[in-house]
Amino acid sequence: MTKSLATPDSSRTLSRFAAARICLDAPVQAFPQRRCWILIWPTPAPVMPYTPLGTAVLGQEIERCGLSFLSVQSQAMGRAVYLHHPDLGRRLYSVCVKTLHPKSNSERRLSIVLADGLSSLAPAQQALPLLGVLKPQLAGWDLDAIVLATQARVALGGEIGSLRGAEAVVILIGERPGLIAADSFGAYVTYKPTWAARTRNSTASRTSVLPGCHTKMRLTN
Numbered sequence: 001m002t003k004s005l006a007t008p009d010s011s012r013t014l015s016r017f018a019a020a021r022i023c024l025d026a027p028v029q030a031f032p033q034r035r036c037w038i039l040i041w042p043t044p045a046p047v048m049p050y051t052p053l054g055t056a057v058l059g060q061e062i063e064r065c066g067l068s069f070l071s072v073q074s075q076a077m078g079r080a081v082y083l084h085h086p087d088l089g090r091r092l093y094s095v096c097v098k099t100l101h102p103k104s105n106s107e108r109r110l111s112i113v114l115a116d117g118l119s120s121l122a123p124a125q126q127a128l129p130l131l132g133v134l135k136p137q138l139a140g141w142d143l144d145a146i147v148l149a150t151q152a153r154v155a156l157g158g159e160i161g162s163l164r165g166a167e168a169v170v171i172l173i174g175e176r177p178g179l180i181a182a183d184s185f186g187a188y189v190t191y192k193p194t195w196a197a198r199t200r201n202s203t204a205s206r207t208s209v210l211p212g213c214h215t216k217m218r219l220t221n
């Protein structure tokens with residue numbers, strides 16, 4: 001009688017201890033006598049469909065707070081382009097450049113950019129409470145018009161601040177939705193922003209203040 005060389009399926013044993021899907025891959029070429037185990041763990045990430053940032057409504061609310069606003073967009077025309085071509089989200093749409101030239105000069109101008117980023121829910125729900133906290137603490141600055149930017153990446157703040165002639169620019173941008181919060185804000189500060197082919201601000205020149213923090217939680221502390 002020929003003895004069977006087959007071995008018990010170990011995946012059944014492992015499946016008792018993990019919720020992952022367990023499969024046995026093809027033999028590795030370098031070690032044909034061995035096989036690779038692949039564990040595919042089901043991550044319960046929420047499905048967050050993108051909702052365009054309502055700049056008109058948000059702008060009206062900003063004006064009720066005694067501030068002015070401007071609306072711009074990046075070169076990423078549409079959400080699919082924004083996700084597949086991050087570089088386009090870092091540059092302003094050419095038509096918007098002219099609208100950002102300031103009418104007067106100021107040595108202490110502070111520009112604040114509200115950007116949708118990866119979560120338009122963040123600026124829609126968190127921007128006004130955050131501006132309410134910041135405004136009384138900016139007495140020494142010439143607070144610029146609030147810039148509402150859509151399809152924006154963090155680096156877009158540098159170009160906006162440079163065009164506005166700002167001494168510093170703060171971009172408040174929606175971060176990637178997580179398992180707990182879908183309206184997390186990130187705050188990035190750039191001092192003396194520049195934007196040119198050779199002199200634009202690098203990532204190292206930006207200070208991350210609230211990277212990925214849930215703003216409601218931060219404001220209550």
